Amino acid sequence: MVRAYLDVVRDTVCGLALRTQERTYSFDNQVRPMDINARIKGLDWPLIGISMIGQRRLINIEWAIRFVIVNGVMGDFIECGVWRGGSSVFARAVLKALNNNDRQVWLADSFQGLPKARTSNDNDNWSKMEYLKVSLEEVQTNFRSFHLLDDRVHFCKGYFVDSLPRCNVSRIAVFRMDGDMYESSMDQLFNLYSKLQIGGVIIVDDYTIAPCLRAIVDFRNWHNITEEILSIPGDESGRFWIKRKSIQLQKDQYLRLLPTTKS
Numbered sequence: 693m694v695r696a697y698l699d700v701v702r703d704t705v706c707g708l709a710l711r712t713q714e715r716t717y718s719f720d721n722q723v724r725p726m727d728i729n730a731r732i733k734g735l736d737w738p739l740i741g742i743s744m745i746g747q748r749r750l751i752n753i754e755w756a757i758r759f760v761i762v763n764g765v766m767g768d769f770i771e772c773g774v775w776r777g778g779s780s781v782f783a784r785a786v787l788k789a790l791n792n793n794d795r796q797v798w799l800a801d802s803f804q805g806l807p808k809a810r811t812s813n814d815n816d817n818w819s820k821m822e823y824l825k826v827s828l829e830e831v832q833t834n835f836r837s838f839h840l841l842d843d844r845v846h847f848c849k850g851y852f853v854d855s856l857p858r859c860n861v862s863r864i865a866v867f868r869m870d871g872d873m874y875e876s877s878m879d880q881l882f883n884l885y886s887k888l889q890i891g892g893v894i895i896v897d898d899y900t901i902a903p904c905l906r907a908i909v910d911f912r913n914w915h916n917i918t919e920e921i922l923s924i925p926g927d928e929s930g931r932f933w934i935k936r937k938s939i940q941l942q943k944d945q946y947l948r949l950l951p952t953t954k955s
């Protein structure tokens with residue numbers, strides 16, 4: 693029953709189970725028929741589904757949660773960049789189905805889309821994408837629809853640069869990054885990587901988006917992170933690694949990326 697439940701939740705949040713009605717919202721603002729292969733790989737934007745990461749990256753979330761449980765890695769699940777919240781809904785479903793009552797699920801987002809660029813590492817294009825603007829209330833409604841909004845689900849609202857320094861998560865076992873931009877990725881890494889426990893899993897949704905990839909490469913180089921970057925079976929965009937050693941945060945590198953009032 694656990695398998696059956698999780699299969700249904702997973703395929704519903706990404707819209708695959710809704711084939712009769714589901715469509716794709718294209719980057720040119722057109723609504724088109726869903727391409728099942730694109731949806732499996734999370735290469736399109738669902739019209740009805742509540743996660744755009746696709747089936748394969750959802751399977752990776754379940755794998756990561758089971759991995760930290762089996763290996764006794766303490767800590768919570770956090771996703772930074774949640775859109776309609778579907779992948780975090782699925783993470784909560786996995787923990788509930790496995791009867792794991794200790795771990796919390798954290799969702800960090802502006803709940804009003806992506807910010808304007810602070811530095812030349814990014815541009816303002818993302819901030820203009822109305823389709824990526826989803827309110828906190830809508831995300832909470834989505835959790836309620838799956839009967840999964842409870843006291844183990846927490847929201848950190850605001851742009852990461854402001855919200856993550858005051859996010860109360862203390863120990864992270866699964867850290868899912870999905871903020872698309874260089875600065876959004878750096879805000880996540882500088883504020884949360886130290887909270888990721890040894891043996892925990894860090895998942896990068898946007899490894900094939902150039903600014904995000906550059907953030908990952910820069911952060912890993914600055915901190916001499918050499919853990920192997922792994923692919924997600926059947927997926928093209930996501931990657932992950934398992935944290936094996938602590939780092940000394942190179943805060944000077946981050947200060948250059950902060951708004952001048954913060955540095």
Ligand SMILES: C[S@@+](CC[C@H](N)C(=O)[O-])C[C@H]1O[C@@H](n2cnc3c(N)ncnc32)[C@H](O)[C@@H]1O
Nearest residue numbers: 743744773774775779801802805851852871876
């Ligand atoms: C591609 S969507 C995330 C998709 C989601 N993980 C899913 O399962 O469908 C990117 C999200 O990141 C959020 N985001 C990006 N940069 C941010 C920042 N600097 N601060 C707060 N939220 C940010 C946006 O508001 C948006 O909801």
